[in-house]
Amino acid sequence: MTKKKGLVIVNTGNGKGKTTAALGLLFRAWGRGMNVCMLQFIKNENAKYGEIKAAHKLGIEITPTGDGFTWLSKDMDKTTARARHGWALAQEKIASGEYDVIVLDEFTYPLHFDWLDTEEVIAWLKEHKPPMLHLVITGRNAPEKLIEFADLVTEMQEIKHPYQEGIQGQPGVEF
Amino acid sequence: MTKKKGLVIVNTGNGKGKTTAALGLLFRAWGRGMNVCMLQFIKNENAKYGEIKAAHKLGIEITPTGDGFTWLSKDMDKTTARARHGWALAQEKIASGEYDVIVLDEFTYPLHFDWLDTEEVIAWLKEHKPPMLHLVITGRNAPEKLIEFADLVTEMQEIKHPYQEGIQGQPGVEF
Numbered sequence: 456m457t458k459k460k461g462l463v464i465v466n467t468g469n470g471k472g473k474t475t476a477a478l479g480l481l482f483r484a485w486g487r488g489m490n491v492c493m494l495q496f497i498k499n500e501n502a503k504y505g506e507i508k509a510a511h512k513l514g515i516e517i518t519p520t521g522d523g524f525t526w527l528s529k530d531m532d533k534t535t536a537r538a539r540h541g542w543a544l545a546q547e548k549i550a551s552g553e554y555d556v557i558v559l560d561e562f563t564y565p566l567h568f569d570w571l572d573t574e575e576v577i578a579w580l581k582e583h584k585p586p587m588l589h590l591v592i593t594g595r596n597a598p599e600k601l602i603e604f605a606d607l608v609t610e611m612q613e614i615k616h617p618y619q620e621g622i623q624g625q626p627g628v629e630f
Numbered sequence: 631m632t633k634k635k636g637l638v639i640v641n642t643g644n645g646k647g648k649t650t651a652a653l654g655l656l657f658r659a660w661g662r663g664m665n666v667c668m669l670q671f672i673k674n675e676n677a678k679y680g681e682i683k684a685a686h687k688l689g690i691e692i693t694p695t696g697d698g699f700t701w702l703s704k705d706m707d708k709t710t711a712r713a714r715h716g717w718a719l720a721q722e723k724i725a726s727g728e729y730d731v732i733v734l735d736e737f738t739y740p741l742h743f744d745w746l747d748t749e750e751v752i753a754w755l756k757e758h759k760p761p762m763l764h765l766v767i768t769g770r771n772a773p774e775k776l777i778e779f780a781d782l783v784t785e786m787q788e789i790k791h792p793y794q795e796g797i798q799g800q801p802g803v804e805f
Contacts (some may be wrong), residue, residue: 470784474660476647478654486684509661614783
């Protein structure tokens with residue numbers, strides 16, 4: 456017998472397509488009239504990414520909460536505080552029961568760098584995630600405990616990358 | 631020195647997210663006002679997928695050209711003819727110069743099953759693909775020659791899948 460449930464999906468690995476696949480999933484679910492949103496844990500609030508522009512056009516909620524990657528940050532306490540703030544926002548949205556799909560984009564980083572405690576996050580999700588909510592988490596270095604907790608885990612592996620040949624990142628395609 | 635060019639991008643592997651990442655890329659490029667389209671080589675013209683519904687809402691062109699997977703097809707000649715027809719449509723759109731991003735979804739299958747000749751396809755692309763066009767090809771079993779030709783190749787690897795636990799595919803999330 457098969458059953459339905461809201462999946463915990465993790466897109467990890469060093470290749471492209473982790474966030475992009477999450478966006479595609481949002482887009483597809485939005486096409487079915489589902490209630491969707493994305494919280495971005497690393498991207499800067501002032502950034503003008505293609506996906507944010509597209510989401511605005513559609514009325515899909517995408518909320519950047521980060522301050523860029525940690526190696527760009529001068530103040531680790533501030534970075535940690537931001538991650539906690541982002542997670543508090545995520546908890547609010549998850550617990551609200553108003554969404555069918557929520558993406559926590561690049562949420563593996565606050566876990567990997569111990570800005571947030573992975574076991575606490577999982578314990579909270581076990582208690583508060585609505586059973587039918589699909590939760591998508593993206594980013595490199597997904598902690599082993601998160602992989603154990605997830606239902607669907609995909610590793611995006613880089614086989615070939617044009618940066619190797621001196622071609623730069625392309626707006627609309629890579630960001 | 632870095633340079634810009636239209637990339638040939640391949641999403642392959644046995645994991646989830648190949649088509650989904652291509653959709654995310656379309657969505658992101660659409661957000662930047664780029665001209666985008668997707669041709670689907672396997673999906674049935676009558677199918678009601680979430681991405682087709684979403685694309686219709688946005689005015690993004692998604693054209694199914696397939697008749698479902700070959701093991702569902704009773705007539706291999708018809709399957710081959712459909713693949714050729716799909717490729718002819720793709721050639722028209724590629725050569726038109728009207729697009730910034732074109733996705734050939736599940737295009738690896740007609741190549742893998744030799745419904746189309748991989749070398750001929752690559753030779754044609756070398757001659758006719760506009761230099762700034764980004765071309766995205768998805769599907770399992772990408773032929774080695776296609777991988778050599780591509781600029782950016784990602785392999786999506788399945789680490790964990792809920793079907794193993796008897797959970798069924800979910801509308802809006804997986805299709």
